Amino acid sequence: MIVAERKPLDDIIEMLGGQGKVLAVGCGTCVAVCFAGGKKEVEMLASSLRMSTNLKGNKLEVDETSVQRQCEAEYLEVLDERVKDYDAIVSLGCGVGVQYLAERFPEKRIIPALDTKFMGGPTEAGVWEERCQGCGSCVLGITGGVCPISRCAKQLMNGPCGGSKHGHCEIDEDVPCAWQKIWESMEKLGRLDELMQVSAPKDWSTSRDGGPRRVVRDDIRTPKTEDS
Amino acid sequence: MAMQQAIENTEEKGRALKAGSNLERVLAAGHFAVTGELEPPKSHDADIVRKRGKVVEECLDAANITDNQTAIVRMSSIGSALLIKDSGLEPVIQITCRDRNRLAMQADLLGAAAHGIKNVLCLSGDHQSFGNHPGAKNVHDIDSMQLIRMIKDMRDESRFQCGEEIPGGGPRFFIGAAANPFADPLELRPHRLAKKVAAGADFVQTQLVYDMDQFRKYMAKVVDMGLHEKVSILAGVGPLKSTGMARYMRDKVPGMMVPDIFVDRMADAVKGIDKDDKAAKQEAWRAEGIKICIEQCLEMKEIEGVAGVHIMAIGWETAVRPIVEGAGLMPRPKVD
Amino acid sequence: MTQSPEFEPQIVAFCCLHCAYAAADLAGGSRCGYPSSIKIVAVPCTGRVDSVHLVKTLEDGADGVMVAGCLPGRCHFQTGNLHAKQRVDHVRELLEEIGLEPERVRMVNVSAGMGVQFAENAKDMSETIAALGPNPLRVPKSQASTTDAALEGTN
Known part of the structure; x- marks a missing residue:
């Protein structure tokens, strides 16, 4: 939401x-x-x-x-x-x-x-956390279901950085380190080796950086009739 | 087997230098390297930079010039680097991913190379919320890992990040990375170093080391993984200035481990000195801080896989010479 | 705020049926009466009292609002009284933003047998409100017309 x-x-x-x-x-x-x-x-x-x-x-x-x-x-x-x-x-x-x-x-x-x-959800009654930034090119499939774009303060694609402490981000003790979560998740999935690959620079053109975005679905659009 | 590999590796390093910087040559010749850190001023005063460079000039193989360290605006790393380079000290420029996108980074690298700069350290960058412009927008177009790979591809493949060819060949940099052996999760840290090596790091400078036991464990794993043969590891050291500083670093600085023994030693150093005699206290503290740092340098020389030390005496450049001298690391070698 | 000597505070007390309402009854039945300025509204639990109720009660002219619930740990619905306390705190902050004294809203906790304490709480609330003076939003009819005239005069 x-x-x-x-x-x-x-x-x-x-x-x-x-x-x-x-x-x-x-x-x-x-x-x-x-x-x-x-x-x-x-x-x-x-x-x-x-x-x-x-x-x-x-x-x-x-x-x-x-x-x-x-x-x-x-x-x-x-x-x-x-x-x-x-x-x-x-x-x-x-x-x-x-x-x-x-x-x-x-x-x-x-x-x-x-x-x-932000786009996010409640983590407990009265607390909401960010989960998505709409980067337009979802990486959750390779990051163990934890989004580094919205949840890492530095948007790292090869984290965690040196500021991770006791599972928290250096910017705030209330913010969990996304990359620690990613490693834990990938370990449970038995896919840690994938994290050893250096992930290539992200293509931000699908994100806000590419300009205001638009989704077009021709199968849903109002059909054009001869009269129109 | 490992030894054989090490010899081949050293020979390879000796045969074909990647950038030919003084730091690279010193390391390739097998010397225990000494680098340090210089903080540019919060002004455009060139003399401050030159003065800070002069103080450490003879003691270091190369000096890192920080890039808006702790997210506080200072003279640029490249701008300052040119000043100390002109006066004879080799710079290591630093680039953070916080302030520049891939266009700006590559442009800066070309500019730096054109001015004869040969070392670069790749960093994520301290978060802007810690600095003096907390309202700034951060960039993080690429991360430090991708920055290492980008500079390597520029150098070895003569290609820009986009894949386009760099006319006349890419800039030749000796590529550095940072490593923090003390950040959580600890067991992951050697693997993250491996990833930086895979990305293309030639040398690594670690976070300040105080917890020698933990550092030894880290290095044992690093050696076990054979990483020390692929990358030159410089251990970060720095003199403590006071009991308060030791305590602050122990309790407050993220990714830092300071054992109680150092806090106690700093406290003991000023025992018996009149509380109000600030000058005497400072002198006692500084002497003890330098002493501890020398001991650490000596210990580092004995740890397998450590290729040198990186002395971080931010704002206290005059401590560098006594430390390097005390550790028996003077004079610095001249390698052609 | 000029306070007329005959100012009698109008205070609405949202009382939990299981405790404060019974306590008020007890206080009324025994010798320790509570001020007549307290108007009681029975609720099944103070957890039923929403922030909107508190704000609207003040907007409609009450001089003060008291929420009286069970002692902590004794709520019939586990945490209704704790929720009420959080809402009271929230509304007090909001009142500050609005420009009204936060002291006009208060949470108290009593058990069904604490008639005396209820009376004391009610008296204390009444005194607090008396000291604050009338709710500035409850302008007497006569004064309101003068204000309107004055405003029109400036236009």
């Missing part, structure tokens, strides 16, 4: 200018599951925004709603009429959701309420 976290309240209020009529829009997908942008978080944020601006003597009217998914245009249709009453929209979606709202309602100011953090 995409993991996000709420921005500081003051930052959101500053972007809003502290006045007017605002619609806070949640998203029922990833950010709801990581407790950042679901219905309840929308309620909390809307209430907090009203209280905070009210205390400062400003008049910010905040209404609440949530859609199943901000990152697909079809799910935003339900807002078409409603947004007309508002000066701005506060999105509690991820960066994708914010942009889909902005594309659908180009005449409205869209304010992001969340910072989109």
Whole structure:
């Protein structure tokens, strides 16, 4: 899932200018599951925004709603009429959701309420960890199911570096050393010899470095008819 | 068998030098090599570099010039290297994978070679979160292993990393790698060294060694694997400056093992000295630090597979001469 | 904040049915009464009390919110009271961001037999809130219109 976290309240209020009529829009997908942008978080944020601006003597009217998914245009249709009453929209979606709202309602100011953090999952209740960076060329098959691109601070392809200590990364004791995990995993699989090969430089052109990416599936696209 | 191989290996080294640097020649001739580390200043003051070089010039076969060490911006490794090279000390430039992608690295290597630089040390680089620009974006386009292989392919195959031919042949570098015998998992460390050798490392400089027992175990495995015949291993040593520094390195520095005995020896060195007499304390500490370092150099000479020492006296260049002298490693050999 | 002498705090207490609610009952039935400013809302467990409840209670004008759950280790649902404590802490941080005193929200722990302690907790909470003054978001009607007029005047 995409993991996000709420921005500081003051930052959101500053972007809003502290006045007017605002619609806070949640998203029922990833950010709801990581407790950042679901219905309840929308309620909390809307209430907090009203209280905070009210205390400062400003008049910010905040209404609440949530859609199943901000990152697909079809799910935003339900807002078409409603947004007309508002000066701005506060999105509690991820960066994708914010942009889909902005594309659908180009005449409205869209304010992001969340910072989109990473693709990952919970490791325990209340803790989420990064697992994927979308490099576009998955190496998990040769790294024992542990991703060095998202989980090694130096994105090593031939780790671990000299900073691995008691299974942790040198940058933070709470961060496990990905390469120690890779070695342990490959040892269990009886494939340690594969790690002795020097892996070639990674081709980053499939990653963000190649520019904004796109996936096209002709078998799924809307068929072109003679009329169109 | 191993001995036979060693002789052949040495002969091979002697026959065809890869880069022909002073460090390579000293090692090929079978001398116990001495390298050191110079830290460029956080300024563009050329005199500081030259002065630091002058202090250690006669004591070292080559001096490493760090590359934004601990992720703190300093004069560039190549820029500083040219300054000390002009005054007669052979530089080992360092390249970290943190700050440059493969384009910048290859460009720098060509530039360095054009200026007659012949040694290079390949590093991952300390994470930027430790330095003075924690908000910097790191690069890590390739890792240190791939950097070694890239420089080797440039030299031996005359090819850029992309496979394209380098017109007129590739730059000739004596390729160095770093090794940390003390990082976890310990049992993996000799294998990681083997991987660096397979990638193309010609010499290796280790992390600072204080735990001699652990280092001996590491070297025994390294020798057992025959790695010492394929790569010249220089053991990292460095003088302790105070009890506090010893304790800090023992407790806080990742990938460092400092036995209690050294902490105790540093503490004992200032026993009986008035707590407020800072100058006397510093003198006693420094004398003991140098003494310990000399003992370590002497021990290193006796360990099978150790081809030299790499003295890291960061910010204390004046300690290098007494250490090298004390270890009976002066004068440095001249090998043609 | 000017505090009118007749200020009587309005405090909502979310009380767990298994402990604090019974304790409040006990306190009421015995001589040790608790301040009338405490308005009790019974919940099956303080684990049921969400951060949203705490924030909305304040937004709707309560001067303080008290969450009263079982003693640590004695929750009928194992950890409901511990979850409640974490949420109270979270909301206190949020109140600071909002600009409201965190002391307006508090967690207390009592058993069903601790009527006296419940009364003491309630009294202490009431005094804390009395000292803080009314919730600035609960502006009396008359004052509200003046504020509105004043705001309009500036436009």
